[in-house]
Amino acid sequence: MQKILVWDWPVRLGHWLMVGGFALAWLTSESETFRLVHAISGGVVVAVALFRIPWGFIGSRYARFDDFVRGPNAVIDYLRSLLRLQPAHQTGHNPAGGWAIMLLLLLAIATGVVGWAMYNELGGEWLEDLHEGLAVAMLTVVIVHVAGVVSGSLMHGENLIRAMATGQKQGSPEAAIPSARPLAALILIAWVAAASWWLAS
Ligand code: HEM
Numbered sequence: 312m313q314k315i316l317v318w319d320w321p322v323r324l325g326h327w328l329m330v331g332g333f334a335l336a337w338l339t340s341e342s343e344t345f346r347l348v349h350a351i352s353g354g355v356v357v358a359v360a361l362f363r364i365p366w367g368f369i370g371s372r373y374a375r376f377d378d379f380v381r382g383p384n385a386v387i388d389y390l391r392s393l394l395r396l397q398p399a400h401q402t403g404h405n406p407a408g409g410w411a412i413m414l415l416l417l418l419a420i421a422t423g424v425v426g427w428a429m430y431n432e433l434g435g436e437w438l439e440d441l442h443e444g445l446a447v448a449m450l451t452v453v454i455v456h457v458a459g460v461v462s463g464s465l466m467h468g469e470n471l472i473r474a475m476a477t478g479q480k481q482g483s484p485e486a487a488i489p490s491a492r493p494l495a496a497l498i499l500i501a502w503v504a505a506a507s508w509w510l511a512s
Contacts, residue, residue: 315487317402318478319371320496325359326475328503329419332356337450347511350430354507357423360416361506362499370495371488373403380413381406398466402482405463411456418449427510 332355339345339352367376385406392398398405404412422445429438464471474480478491 312481312483314479315402315482315484316478316491317373317480317482317486317488318475319374319488319490319492320478321362321366321370321492321499322374323475323478324496324499325363325366329356329359332359332507333419333449333453337446340446350426350511351507353423353426354510355503356419357427357510358503358506359499360419360423362502363416366495371490371492373488376413379404379406379409381409386410393462393466396466398463400467400481402480402486408456408459408463411452411459414452415449415456418445418452422446422449423510430511 332352335352336349336356339349342349366374372378389399389406393407422442425438425442425445428434429442460471469481471480
């Protein structure tokens with residue numbers, strides 16, 4: 312086992328853009344003054360999530376859904392290994408975390424689409440309630456996600472948060488991805504800038 316490249320640039324950049332966008336959208340959610348900031352930061356979250364869907368099919372090995380979206384047996388086995396405090400080491404996402412990721416992406420898109428409809432004055436108060444309910448559901452999953460990441464880091468003795476920044480985790484050399492896909496990250500930046508601006512305009 313040695314340090315190998317696991318997370319490509321679009322996964323890492325998309326992740327931290329989503330974290331920043333969500334935090335800013337949450338902080339500005341009650342403010343009239345920062346309405347535009349709220350719409351743009353919410354737009355960043357939804358744009359990253361929309362990019363992540365095709366990237367789950369064409370991205371590098373550990374970014375692909377078929378690498379981490381697993382059936383119920385794999386999830387139960389992993390959760391059992393967690394309860395024994397001996398979780399099986401994963402080079403990519405673990406099977407339980409994989410479902411939290413799918414839920415986060417779906418909630419990000421749903422919250423963003425409903426927010427956009429509200430912003431364009433479609434629908435009534437029920438749309439506002441739905442937007443808030445979806446955002447609260449997303450925050451709940453984020454809290455579970457962060458708790459999973461922190462406990463996983465402690466149990467594996469590997470800093471998963473740093474790995475989401477550097478892209479590197481412990482693994483065997485042949486499990487490494489061959490490229491960090493920097494060009495796709497540039498496309499992500501251009502897409503997020505254009506889509507979030509359009510959503511907020
Ligand atoms: C708004 C809040 C957050 C959202 C929406 C979010 C969403 C996600 C998503 C979608 C992924 C999958 C990445 C991918 O494959 O593209 C992920 C993974 C990850 N996130 Fe977050 N995240 C949030 C907050 C955080 C925070 C605050 C931390 C650090 C404390 C964190 C640490 C990680 C780590 C370490 C992984 C990789 C997990 C693994 O090793 O399998 N996330 N997150």
